[in-house]
Amino acid sequence: MTTFDPMQLANVGVRNLQPYQAGKPIEELERELGIRDIIKLASNENPLGLSSKVRAALQDTLAGLARYPDANGFYLKSKLAKKFALDTAQITLGNGSNDVLELIARTFVNAEHEVIYSQHAFVVYPLVTQAIGAKGVAVPARDYGHDLDAMLAAITAKTRMIFIANPNNPTGTFLTTEAIAAFLAKVPENVLIVLDEAYSEYVSEAERAPSFRWVQQYPNLVVSRTFSKAYGLAGLRAGYMVSHPAIADLMNRARQPFNMNSLSLRAAEVALDDDDYLQQSVAVNEAGMQQLVNFCEQHGLPYIPSRGNFLTIEVGENAGEIYQQLLHAGIIVRPVAGYELPRHLRVSIGLPEENEAFIQAMKEIIANLCKSSR
Ligand SMILES: Cc1ncc(COP(=O)(O)O)c(C=O)c1O
Structure with a gap:
């Protein structure tokens, strides 16, 4: 029988390393749930696409x-x-x-x-x-x-x-x-x-x-x-x-x-x-940030004021469940429990219609959670 054990050969630091958790790729969710038209707001990418x-x-x-x-x-x-x-x-x-x-x-x-x-x-x-x-x-x-x-x-x-x-x-x-x-x-x-x-x-x-x-x-x-x-x-x-x-x-x-x-x-x-593209990126981000901030304020959801192209929202103890329900609605956001933020979800700023889709999905999920907790 082989006694070959690469774990013993690996550098100590690497043995205990957890791999980097990237945002879920669109294709993966398509494969898993058999759904299309997925919106990814999970990796702080630029929603404008390539110039x-x-x-x-x-x-x-x-x-x-x-x-x-x-x-x-x-x-x-x-x-x-x-x-x-x-x-x-x-x-x-x-x-x-x-x-x-x-x-x-x-x-x-x-x-x-x-x-x-x-x-x-x-x-x-x-x-x-x-x-x-x-x-x-x-x-x-x-x-x-x-x-x-x-x-x-x-x-x-x-x-x-x-x-x-x-x-x-x-x-x-x-x-x-x-x-x-x-x-x-x-x-x-x-x-x-x-x-x-x-x-x-x-x-x-x-x-x-x-x-x-x-x-x-x-x-x-x-x-x-x-x-x-x-x-x-x-x-x-x-x-x-x-x-x-x-x-x-x-x-x-x-x-x-x-x-x-x-x-x-x-x-x-x-x-x-490409200064025009850069300016447009920043403008789309500012408008989208406002869209998400307005939603949070209207629904009493605490958020961490952000200077990036994402907003981290405190959705509460059901963060994992909300993440899953968003996936089923075709929207990928980022759980941040690994960052010691188990009550939050990070949402990248998308195009106005993508942000709106997230907001509508969240409204439904929140309403259902309220119903089921009654
Ligand atoms: C703070 C910070 N630094 C660095 C990076 C690395 O990005 P990239 O390797 O794509 O330049 C990221 C990516 O999300 C980031 O959030």
């Missing part, structure tokens, strides 16, 4: 796909550098920002270190920390958001990295420029601060932190952004990190040589110039 400019650029790129992509992403880095007044040597490209978030941890953190993040913060931070075998320190949230004072107090001699999501997913909570600036000034230089700004484009320019400028001032600060949300390229996988050039140089050594493909590189270049 026509990106679609055309992708078509043009097809002919070159037998060749490897540009491993250094010259054109995309140049465009990013020009748009945000950066040096190309500060930029690390990634297969989505997830890739660079993992890369920065793999480059700097080992099993001896501690990594700080907030309770209810994006799940990838504990996942990468655990995979490395480092000690994760989850700091209790304040009003569902990052408690920066408590995070500062959690720094020890072993702390190597602090993750901060602004706005945060799945809570949508937001830290002001002043709050982050005060925090940065107090973190020791041997602790890297990862500021994850995946939802930055949904924040008004007046309120958006000057994070890329801060990178000049604080060499231990790195900032990640993505093309998956407001730029509408989630399926292509495109993201980047802005850092001190020496940090980018180290990450460049540890990354996969072709971590962005030819299609995602080209799509991101075009998307970056």
